Every structure is written in structure tokens, then in C-alpha cells.
Amino acid sequence: xxxxxxxxxxxxxxxLEIYVIIQxxxxxxxxxxxxxxxxxxxxxxxxxxxxxxRAWRALQDALRRGAMTDRRLADAxxxxxxxxxxxxxxxxxxxxxxxxxxxxxRPLVRRPLARFAERRMRAAEARGAMMFPPGxxxxxxxxxxxxxxxxxxxxxxxxxxxxxxxxxxxxDDRPSxx
Numbered sequence: 230x231x232x233x234x235x236x237x238x239x240x241x242x243x244x245l246e247i248y249v250i251i252q253x254x255x256x257x258x259x260x261x262x263x264x265x266x267x268x269x270x271x272x273x274x275x276x277x278x279x280x281x282x283r284a285w286r287a288l289q290d291a292l293r294r295g296a297m298t299d300r301r302l303a304d305a306x307x308x309x310x311x312x313x314x315x316x317x318x319x320x321x322x323x324x325x326x327x328x329x330x331x332x333x334x335r336p337l338v339r340r341p342l343a344r345f346a347e348r349r350m351r352a353a354e355a356r357g358a359m360m361f362p363p364g365x366x367x368x369x370x371x372x373x374x375x376x377x378x379x380x381x382x383x384x385x386x387x388x389x390x391x392x393x394x395x396x397x398x399x400x401d402d403r404p405s406x407x
Contacts, residue, residue, distance in 0.1 A: 231349075246319035253320065269323045273315030273330075277308065280330050284308045303339050 254262040284305045311329030314322045328334045
């Protein structure tokens, strides 16, 4: 489903941007439209720079304290995505980018995106559980067996992971060819 949405977004966004630019151009004139696009890019770049610094400082402070929160990571990602959207010329991407960048609209975007990401993670975990059932301890390679049994458990020591039986040959074991 997500790949289809992305393909449609990449196909429909340019068409929507061109339509909106033409409509604005017809309403206020071509030169004013170009001036408005340039002004939007300049103001957007200033906002992104300011909010990007703020998000970067918040991330650094959280890392220093060792208390990284999902909110700080999401804010940094939204500021980055918003900056990219503002850099793309057009009115629709500017509006969406500003929603991602501005501190008072960011929570409105963050909550639905967090719910979407949580649903995707649960679906990925479910797919992973089907591919690697809980009983397999070796990642799905070979039969399941207990890990790390030692002689104290009454059995021979069992190494972790798949075992390849063979002989180790070192270069210094070869006869000299002098």
C-alpha cells in the first residue's frame, strides 16, 4: 500500500503544484507569483535554519543527558523533511513543509505519523515472527537447540550459532619450500 501511495504522490504532486502556480499566477500576475515563490523560499529557509538549530540543540542535550525521547527524534526528522519540502519550489510543498517545521504545528503532524509508524512496526514484527518462529534460537538456520549448554548441565558444550565442521590450516604448518 505504501509504495502505491508514494508513486501516486510523486506523480500527482508536480501536477498539483503546477496547477496551483498557474491559478495563483492568473489571480495576481506572473511576476508577483515568481516573487511570492522566491519570498516563500527565503522565509522558509530562515525558518528551517532557526528550527533546525533548535532541534539539533535539543537532540544534543538529550544525548548528553542520556534521555533520548521519541519526540525529539521525531521533531528532528520532521524539521529535516519540512526543510526538503520548503526547498522544493511550489506553494503546496511550502505549506506542508511549514506544517512540519513550525513548532506549534509539528505536534499535529507528529501524532498521526507516530501512530502510522507504530502500526508499521507491529506489522513488521508480525511478519518477522512468521518467518522466524519463537522456538528457533539460531535465527532460522538449522534445527532449534538450546544455546550455551555446558558440562554443568549434563551435556557437552554446544557453541552458539551454526557450526561448520572442518580443519584449521595455518600457513606456518606447511613444509618449507626452500
